[in-house]
Amino acid sequence: MLTLNDLKKNETGIITGIALEGLMKRRLIDMGVTTGAAVTMLRTAPLGDPIEFYILDYNLSLRKKEAGKIYIRKVGEDVGSK
Amino acid sequence: MRTLAANEIQKEYVFALAGNPNSGKTTLFNELTGSHYQVGNWAGVTVERKEGICKYAYHNHITHFDTHEHETEHKHDEPHNHIRIVDLPGIYSLSPNSAEEVITRDYILKEKPDLILNIVDATNLERNLYLSTQLAEMGTPMVIALNMMDALEENGFSIDVEKLEKEMGIRIIFIFVFKGRGVEDLVTECLKIASKKELPVCPITYGKDIENAISQIEQEEELNRLCSVKLIEHDARLKSDIKSPNTHLILEKISKEIPDIETYIAQRRYTFIKSVSKKSVSIIGENKQAARTRKLDSVFVHPILAIPLFILIMFLIFQITFGPIGTYLSDLVDNLFNVKFASLVESGLTAVGVGAFAKGLVVDGIIAGVGGVITFFPQIMLLFLFLSFLEDSGYMARTAFIMDKFFMKLGLSGKSFVPMIMGFGCSVPAIMSVRTLENERDRKLTLLLIPFMSCGAKMPVYAIFTAALFPNNAGIVTFSLYLIGVLLGIISCLIFSKMVLKGDIPPFVLELPPYRMPTLKSTFHHMWDKAKDFAIRAGTVLLAASVIIWLLQNLSPTMHMVSDSQDSIIGIIGQFIAPIFNPCGFGNWQAAVSLISGFAAKEAVVSTMTILYDAVNTSGLTSVLQNTFTPLSAYSFLVFVLLYVPCVAAVSSLKTELNSRKLTIFSICYQIGIAWIMSMLVFQIGSLFV
Numbered sequence: 001m002l003t004l005n006d007l008k009k010n011e012t013g014i015i016t017g018i019a020l021e022g023l024m025k026r027r028l029i030d031m032g033v034t035t036g037a038a039v040t041m042l043r044t045a046p047l048g049d050p051i052e053f054y055i056l057d058y059n060l061s062l063r064k065k066e067a068g069k070i071y072i073r074k075v076g077e078d079v080g081s082k
Numbered sequence: 083m084r085t086l087a088a089n090e091i092q093k094e095y096v097f098a099l100a101g102n103p104n105s106g107k108t109t110l111f112n113e114l115t116g117s118h119y120q121v122g123n124w125a126g127v128t129v130e131r132k133e134g135i136c137k138y139a140y141h142n143h144i145t146h147f148d149t150h151e152h153e154t155e156h157k158h159d160e161p162h163n164h165i166r167i168v169d170l171p172g173i174y175s176l177s178p179n180s181a182e183e184v185i186t187r188d189y190i191l192k193e194k195p196d197l198i199l200n201i202v203d204a205t206n207l208e209r210n211l212y213l214s215t216q217l218a219e220m221g222t223p224m225v226i227a228l229n230m231m232d233a234l235e236e237n238g239f240s241i242d243v244e245k246l247e248k249e250m251g252i253r254i255i256f257i258f259v260f261k262g263r264g265v266e267d268l269v270t271e272c273l274k275i276a277s278k279k280e281l282p283v284c285p286i287t288y289g290k291d292i293e294n295a296i297s298q299i300e301q302e303e304e305l306n307r308l309c310s311v312k313l314i315e316h317d318a319r320l321k322s323d324i325k326s327p328n329t330h331l332i333l334e335k336i337s338k339e340i341p342d343i344e345t346y347i348a349q350r351r352y353t354f355i356k357s358v359s360k361k362s363v364s365i366i367g368e369n370k371q372a373a374r375t376r377k378l379d380s381v382f383v384h385p386i387l388a389i390p391l392f393i394l395i396m397f398l399i400f401q402i403t404f405g406p407i408g409t410y411l412s413d414l415v416d417n418l419f420n421v422k423f424a425s426l427v428e429s430g431l432t433a434v435g436v437g438a439f440a441k442g443l444v445v446d447g448i449i450a451g452v453g454g455v456i457t458f459f460p461q462i463m464l465l466f467l468f469l470s471f472l473e474d475s476g477y478m479a480r481t482a483f484i485m486d487k488f489f490m491k492l493g494l495s496g497k498s499f500v501p502m503i504m505g506f507g508c509s510v511p512a513i514m515s516v517r518t519l520e521n522e523r524d525r526k527l528t529l530l531l532i533p534f535m536s537c538g539a540k541m542p543v544y545a546i547f548t549a550a551l552f553p554n555n556a557g558i559v560t561f562s563l564y565l566i567g568v569l570l571g572i573i574s575c576l577i578f579s580k581m582v583l584k585g586d587i588p589p590f591v592l593e594l595p596p597y598r599m600p601t602l603k604s605t606f607h608h609m610w611d612k613a614k615d616f617a618i619r620a621g622t623v624l625l626a627a628s629v630i631i632w633l634l635q636n637l638s639p640t641m642h643m644v645s646d647s648q649d650s651i652i653g654i655i656g657q658f659i660a661p662i663f664n665p666c667g668f669g670n671w672q673a674a675v676s677l678i679s680g681f682a683a684k685e686a687v688v689s690t691m692t693i694l695y696d697a698v699n700t701s702g703l704t705s706v707l708q709n710t711f712t713p714l715s716a717y718s719f720l721v722f723v724l725l726y727v728p729c730v731a732a733v734s735s736l737k738t739e740l741n742s743r744k745l746t747i748f749s750i751c752y753q754i755g756i757a758w759i760m761s762m763l764v765f766q767i768g769s770l771f772v
Contacts (some may be wrong), residue, residue: 024591025344026177027179028589029348032208034345034352043379043383045383045483045487046386047487047488049486050590052483056208056209057205057208057209058593058595059594059595059596060594063490066589
């Protein structure tokens with residue numbers, strides 16, 4: 001199964017599931033990271049972690065560890081603008 | 083239900099200001115209260131609590147700008163209401179995942195403000211409305227202040243406010259808070275809604291089963307709608323307070339039917355918000371704001387350029403703050419306060435015939451002591467000016483993004499980086515800036531780390547010692563000290579995060595806000611906000627500390643003035659504790675006393691030595707140091723100065739920010755302990771080779 005870590009620059013995915021628990025899951029849900037949401041990968045930080053995504057009209061950065069537990073299906077190329 | 087008092091219309095209203103981080107909440111708070119507000123902490127946690135009186139007065143349904151000329155008039159007016167504004171922390175939800183969210187929820191539940199003033203960033207509508215849908219379920223009158231409508235066109239869409247208001251069931255007023263427009267109308271509307279106790283309508287429904295459960299729980303537990311929903315979402319805090327056994331049965335039934343109830347509820351909210359935004363938002367062009375942010379990010383977060391650029395920006399800030407410009411301003415204040423003002427006071431006191439003791443206390447104690455710190459004031463203002471700019475423009479969040487991987491390894495997050503860098507300038511603003519971190523564990527850990535960053539006031543000590551004993555290697559010696567500080571800081575951080583501040587590493591979810599050009603007014607306000615604390619401290623804690631140290635330096639144990647400070651209380655203490663430093667190689671009383679006075683201010687180490695060694699000036703001190711210290715004992719002394727407890731100003735801010743006496747004492751003991759161990763090791767191991 002693909003995760004957010006499998007998105008390359010400017011690729012967009014639709015979240016299909018979140019395999020996180022407790023506080024982290026709650027936090028992500030509250031920030032709009034829920035099943036069905038579209039996420040575009042923007043860039044990786046200069047040191048290789050975290051990763052910046054575009055979701056719900058704003059930029060969100062997540063660590064690879066957590067991004068790897070958010071499952072997606074890819075939907076073609078998208079620059080992410082509204 | 084509460085019954086209304088007949089005169090309730092004339093009472094003082096309390097409005098709670100709530101909203102997402104980066105939504106313009108602080109700017110709106112400043113706009114509403116002017117400069118009349120107080121800062122404190124929420125009970126038990128180090129989260130800043132701000133409260134102020136709204137400067138807009140209500141009169142005949144028109145809001146007036148409450149200037150001082152009006153004040154006397156108003157006293158005779160009946161419908162002149164006071165509004166107290168309580169600034170709640172910036173949050174994304176009422177879940178509660180963090181201290182900030184708990185505070186917000188508990189405040190609204192327990193203290194029952196008359197109105198929730200929810201600021202919403204129009205350019206980030208959907209995520210902001212997520213919080214609004216929760217606030218609307220609290221059963222408190224509510225108004226949405228839709229902010230940044232002026233930026234919408236740039237973002238390529240427009241909002242039909244009337245439609246949005248109708249769909250949300252909440253009164254919406256649009257404002258341009260960065261320009262200060264729309265705020266008067268906002269206050270007028272808020273007062274109307276608060277006096278009518280008009281509740282927002284909750285248009286979200288969660289399906290028949292859950293709705294049934296909600297109304298049952300609302301009755302069984304006497305909770306509002308939000309808390310009932312949260313209880314269904316397995317909110318641990320609310321679960322422990324369940325009164326009725328029926329509630330447990332209801333909850334069990336629901337969790338059997340919908341296993342992942344948290345996601346389900348959130349999705350219902352987001353689905354509702356999506357349908358609202360579909361009806362009221364229309365795309366009118368390109369999103370220039372997002373494009374601009376992306377363009378700037380391609381430079382500032384560039385894979386190769388990002389770190390050099392960051393170093394360059396920090397270097398420039400330090401260069402201006404601690405270099406020629408900052409020093410010039412500092413000297414100006416130094417001259418005004420420590421020379422002109424001091425001599426004026428001195429001649430004044432002499433003219434009225436005050437004795438030597440009182441004169442010494444005022445001039446050499448209070449003025450010199452407080453002056454030594456006030457001298458730093460221009461530099462602290464400059465530093466805060468730049469940092470406020472970086473924060474308000476959105477760059478600060480990027481530095482956290484850039485450096486996070488490194489800090490993750492230390493059990494911290496990238497957000498700790500900037501306060502630590504500032505620690506190289508002055509620990510006091512660095513400690514104060516830790517407030518911007520949103521997680522309490524991160525805050526405490528960062529606070530414990532800052533003393534390891536060699537502050538600017540230690541520079542004079544390094545300079546005089548390296549000039550005397552390492553004239554050819556001054557640069558390398560000084561650099562090695564900074565490096566020792568950073569390395570020990572990293573090691574200590576690993577120890578602290580495993581032993582002292584155990585607990586889960588908080589989730590790192592960082593919003594990178596769009597780049598914005600901060601207005602001059604808000605940047606200055608922001609700067610002053612922080613610098614004010616420093617000024618207050620200079621007038622209180624430091625004043626007291628200066629008096630005490632001067633007294634100790636000039637009085638004998640029998641409370642007589644001494645001419646030779648060797649006989650003073652501090653001199654005797656020095657001689658008593660000097661042997662402790664024998665293993666470190668500098669067991670003389672002058673060194674011990676200078677370290678004690680270094681607690682008042684680090685640069686006092688040098689001035690104390692100048693007095694105690696009877697050196698007339700810097701070159702005199704240089705030759706004394708050459709005779710008293712060997713290069714090895716000098717290096718060991720410098721290592722001690724680098725690591726031991728920071729100055730009283732830093733410790734007092736540390737105590738305020740840590741909000742824990744235990745941790746403050748721990749920090750003091752740890753710094754002194756590690757300083758002694760390290761300088762002892764340097765001297766003992768070094769002695770084997772020299």
